[in-house]
Amino acid sequence: MDTLTGWGRLPELGREQVDEHFESLTQGAVLSRGLGRSYGDSSLPANPADKVVNSRLANRIISFDSDTGVLRAEAGLSLVELVDLLLPRGWFPPVVPGTKFVTLGGMVASDVHGKNHHRQGCFGAHVRALRLRLADDRIIECSSDSDADLFFGSIGGMGLLGHILEVEFTMVRVPSQWIWMASVRVPDLDAFLAGLVRTAPKWPMTMGWIDCVHRGRAMGRGVLMAGRWATLEEARPQAPTPPRQTVMPVELPNWVLSGATSGLFNAAYYWSHVRRSVTGTIAPDPFFFPLDAILEWNKAYGSRGFTQYQCVVPRASGPAAVREFMERLTKLGAASPLCVIKDCGPQGMGTLSFPLEGTSIAVDIPVSAEIQRIVDGLNEFIIATGGRIYLTKDRFTTAEHFRAMEPRLERFEQARAKWDPARRLRSAQSRRLFGDKA
């Protein structure tokens, strides 16, 4: 029997169909997926017999208005193609996630956020219209003016209200093809959180990497990065060269990424930032998509697979809550080689969109016998702070915890009851979190 996997490489039984004619392919389908970059089970079938369809060959651009930046394309168009095509012409997507190997449909279904969340919100904030295939096989065009519950429910709705066929959104003009970046080495967590808050008003893009392995004083030390598009004067005269990409050739043994090596990795990364602060131009690829330089890097976690735990701690809970989260993380033994931290702006319009005003933290955790205990422990803490998790990364949250952290669930379920009363559209994740039938 065939299996499908997300980026975390934990399989579910099932198979997908792929065709350029995605729109007709979605007839009778219960789940659509794209490049398979969601970590958990949101793009995996609830039942091995479910019709799963893949949009990646449906990547035609339907129109692009070079005066207004309004672009409409089929859902399978990938960010990598879009950037390659339009950055040389002076356009960039309004919001990009940490990888460019995602489709437009996936960017909407996950309502992705990026380094500019504190200024620009999520990708969904820039979407003007969606064309969807509904559960009853009708095709419908929706926007904030027309069937708004369907439109906002689909933004961050993990594809549960309809298959996304086309996306219309607004690209932004950029002054050059280069980024002006400043990065600073920060000695501890409090300084880091203060730094994020201080940097946000001055820079359109911010994010940071912190050490979440070491305890005590070194906990939360890291590198804080801020950037903006370089002006023509700052930019280098030539266009950025296409990034060199290497493929992770083999699955690494499971012990390679363990607590000890993660500690070494964290220390090395911290001290590799030799000077306390660095400024200069950098190409967009290493700035926005640093991990894309190693294709299939998920094999580094070995055969056991991994999950990413990404949550947001509300600003109201204060820096103490972030510190407590980090302490709980190390206490639970969830050492991660990479911990990404970002301050988020206000919650967007997507009914189930992830970000809210506060601090987002993302850590990779290898799957082990302890994984359920670790995720439960972190979720209990996050619920207490009034925060929530990112469905796109999730594989282990329980239905009870999800319900407890998601006061907006009722509104989403109302939309679902209206547009798909039989809950025909479903995934392994919706089976787990929403109680959909297998």
Add this chain to the structure above:
Amino acid sequence: MKAVVLGGTAGIGRAVAQRLATRGDRVFLLGRNADDLERSAADLTARHPHQERAGWALCDLDDPVSFGAALDAADRALAQFDAVIVTAAMFATQDALESDPELTRRLTTTNFANTVTFCEHARTRLLARGGGWLTVVSSVAGDRGRKPVGIYGASKAGVSAYLEALDHKYRASGLWALCVKPGFVKTAMTAGLKPPPFAGEPDGVARDIVHAMDRKRPLIYTPGIWRLVMLVIKHLPRVVMRKIEF
């Protein structure tokens, strides 16, 4: 190059159309679904705004009556094309074909009789203007009668033989007939099948095709490794071919 692509809305044909448009060649699409053609033409235009808008016309490989008019429409739009590229074809598994004689009739008619008929329409037009490129995607499946692709392979063997004869007879008149023999290519056509080793991607295959056209080659295997693979297979004795399942 001013190229007509039959099958230019999907798979290898679409990748070839994109490649040609990227380097500034003009492209005209032929296919059987108007909405699909319109979208694909709009996509080419959005990606290559400095090009003239790509045109299209309906042409169904199952319907030979449509061939002449479609090529005439392409001629008008491009002010005489000089390249015709055929990537459209049918595929079905040997199991499906063996259990359905009507499917076998349709596949062999489309892939052989109608493809050759379309090429004859293209050939006469190209020769009348002093020559040009006639590129057809055949398959490695036509190189040897093999168990898993017996009927499909036979339809492609016919196309390959036809193209070789065109090259022999008309090269001196300026017709560059190119027979493309892809190995397994990951497209929607093959999506249900398990990719073997050396499976190619449509864009890599398109790059090889355009390169071979530029060099006026009569035959290419793509990805290139398939030349060696087929060399071995062509020389296996029958006693071995009867035993193996490849």
